[in-house]
Amino acid sequence: MREVAAPSGETPGDQLVTEERAGALWTWRTPVRGLGPATVFDLDGVLSDGSARHHHLQGPNPDWESFLAGVGEDPVIEEVASLLALLDPSLAVVLLTGRPARVRDVTLEWLLRNQLRWDLLVMRRDGDYRPASHFKQDAARALRNEGFEVKLCFEDDKRTVEILRQAGLPTMYVHSGYYD
Numbered sequence: 001m002r003e004v005a006a007p008s009g010e011t012p013g014d015q016l017v018t019e020e021r022a023g024a025l026w027t028w029r030t031p032v033r034g035l036g037p038a039t040v041f042d043l044d045g046v047l048s049d050g051s052a053r054h055h056h057l058q059g060p061n062p063d064w065e066s067f068l069a070g071v072g073e074d075p076v077i078e079e080v081a082s083l084l085a086l087l088d089p090s091l092a093v094v095l096l097t098g099r100p101a102r103v104r105d106v107t108l109e110w111l112l113r114n115q116l117r118w119d120l121l122v123m124r125r126d127g128d129y130r131p132a133s134h135f136k137q138d139a140a141r142a143l144r145n146e147g148f149e150v151k152l153c154f155e156d157d158k159r160t161v162e163i164l165r166q167a168g169l170p171t172m173y174v175h176s177g178y179y180d
């Protein structure tokens with residue numbers, strides 16, 4: 001694994017390894033747990049309640065920077081956090097998000113602050129402007145190639161739900177209201 005730009009200071013940088021993999025940024029908690037059976041969770045609209053900042057994306061000119069500027073302040077979606085905590089400890093938890101790498105550190109701090117369980121965080125590279133569904137389709141393939149046996153995904157974008165299912169990944173739709 002190649003270590004790049006691990007966060008420092010108050011963030012859990014010493015326990016993290018970040019690498020570019022399959023056109024995405026993968027951050028592992030170390031020591032890396034075995035691969036094998038895994039669950040995959042989206043962040044925005046599934047674990048993280050971004051409804052207070054979603055208005056930045058509405059209208060003809062979505063303001064992505066303002067939308068992303070608030071990611072560290074989102075409340076946790078408690079039901080999904082509870083589900084995460086109830087999962088069998090043998091399952092790996094992959095967080096697959098369309099967020100770009102430039103909000104990695106604030107995302108890691110948010111995960112730590114909210115004491116959420118995870119093993120691998122997969123983010124877009126900065127400058128990747130593909131639809132999130134395309135990014136996640138490629139990421140799903142890469143996870144499988146890596147050796148993960150994805151048992152179930154949780155996702156709030158119906159286009160992505162369909163694409164993950166087409167890729168053979170069982171996926172549960174979570175209603176966030178962001179795409180209504």
Ligand SMILES: [Mg+2]
Pocket residue numbers: 042043044045046155156157
């Ligand atoms: Mg989402």
